[in-house]
Amino acid sequence: MLRRSFLYLSNQSWLRHWMENSSLSSKFVSRFIAGRRLDEAIQVMTKLRRENMDTSLDFLGENVTSLDEATASLDSYLGTLAAIRASLLPATVSVKLTQLGLDFSAEACRNNVSQLVEQAAAMNTRVEIDMESSEYTDRTLDLICAMFERFPKAVRAVIQAYLYRSEADIRRMNSLGIPVRLCKGAYRESPKVAFALKSEVDRNYVKLMRLLLEEGADPAIASHDERILSDAQLYIHERRISADRFEFQMLYGIRRDLQKRLIADGFRLRLYVPYGDAWYPYFMRRLAERPANVLFIARNLLRS
Numbered sequence: 001m002l003r004r005s006f007l008y009l010s011n012q013s014w015l016r017h018w019m020e021n022s023s024l025s026s027k028f029v030s031r032f033i034a035g036r037r038l039d040e041a042i043q044v045m046t047k048l049r050r051e052n053m054d055t056s057l058d059f060l061g062e063n064v065t066s067l068d069e070a071t072a073s074l075d076s077y078l079g080t081l082a083a084i085r086a087s088l089l090p091a092t093v094s095v096k097l098t099q100l101g102l103d104f105s106a107e108a109c110r111n112n113v114s115q116l117v118e119q120a121a122a123m124n125t126r127v128e129i130d131m132e133s134s135e136y137t138d139r140t141l142d143l144i145c146a147m148f149e150r151f152p153k154a155v156r157a158v159i160q161a162y163l164y165r166s167e168a169d170i171r172r173m174n175s176l177g178i179p180v181r182l183c184k185g186a187y188r189e190s191p192k193v194a195f196a197l198k199s200e201v202d203r204n205y206v207k208l209m210r211l212l213l214e215e216g217a218d219p220a221i222a223s224h225d226e227r228i229l230s231d232a233q234l235y236i237h238e239r240r241i242s243a244d245r246f247e248f249q250m251l252y253g254i255r256r257d258l259q260k261r262l263i264a265d266g267f268r269l270r271l272y273v274p275y276g277d278a279w280y281p282y283f284m285r286r287l288a289e290r291p292a293n294v295l296f297i298a299r300n301l302l303r304s
């Protein structure tokens with residue numbers, strides 16, 4: 001119920017405008033957002049590298065309202081890649097297709113993604129294409145397949161364990177050799193397309209994770225769920241899967257205890273590091289995942 005309410009609020013533009021412009025917001029968003037500016041994100045990335053963590057930088061923004069905005073997002077991402085190159089650190093970028101114009105023109109979006117992936121390929125890094133709500137799944141995967149044909153080392157797809165279709169999608173990606181990040185899924189979906197119960201999503205996650213660990217190309221296991229992480233570690237141990245065949249991924253600011261534990265145990269870990277002004281929808285999805293975060297916000301506001 002609370003999850004659905006936060007996801008509903010994440011689409012309310014009046015609240016978004018007020019929150020993103022409120023002077024109080026920096027008090028609580030900094031836990032999840034690396035900063036408003038690229039140089040702040042680069043500082044966080046550098047600090048995390050000293051702790052042996054890799055990163056994927058996300059310039060926040062989704063569902064842009066014009067193709068001009070999509071072009072501006074592309075320019076920001078090209079700037080992010082240039083800053084990564086200058087830092088000499090092994091970071092990727094994560095991007096949403098609606099940020100690069102998918103709601104307006106499939107062709108313009110494809111051109112934008114193509115420029116980004118080409119630049120990433122030239123730097124020997126990767127564009128991780130986030131997965132949004134299920135109305136975009138087919139278009140997103142088709143575009144990734146097209147990019148993979150031209151730049152085979154420079155893209156990664158995201159598959160959401162809550163969708164019924166995901167096993168078939170993972171088998172398709174595995175057969176093509178396309179790397180996949182597996183997550184549970186963060187959007188409001190109908191029971192017609194997605195498991196409604198958390199227990200069902202978790203069960204499907206474990207099934208898909210094992211499929212990826214067995215057959216996937218450089219998969220990323222993206223979760224903060226301790227039971228899932230333990231299952232992954234047990235499975236890897238039993239099947240003697242080498243630690244350089246996959247990576248774990250987590251979100252910046254969430255479960256730092258688990259992040260440190262994975263590094264101490266010798267696993268590769270990449271943190272998803274968001275930055276920018278358009279933080280509201282991302283932030284609301286984090287509240288939806290864990291409504292107790294509201295208490296954390298309230299405490300910060302009371303202290304201010």
Ligand code: FDA
Pocket residue numbers: 129130131132158160183184185186187222223224225226249250251254255271272285286287289290293
């Ligand atoms: P679950 O929600 O069951 O949480 C397990 C535990 O983790 C909780 O008990 C709590 O301790 C902690 N936790 C989880 N979320 C928290 C939060 N917000 N605040 C504090 N603690 C929290 N989704 C999507 O639809 N498309 C995408 O492209 C991506 N990309 C992506 C990248 C990466 C690197 C990650 C880690 C996640 C995503 N996601 C995503 C989000 C994902 O779908 C999912 O919503 C969250 O990861 C939460 O699910 P968990 O697997 O952590 O399990």
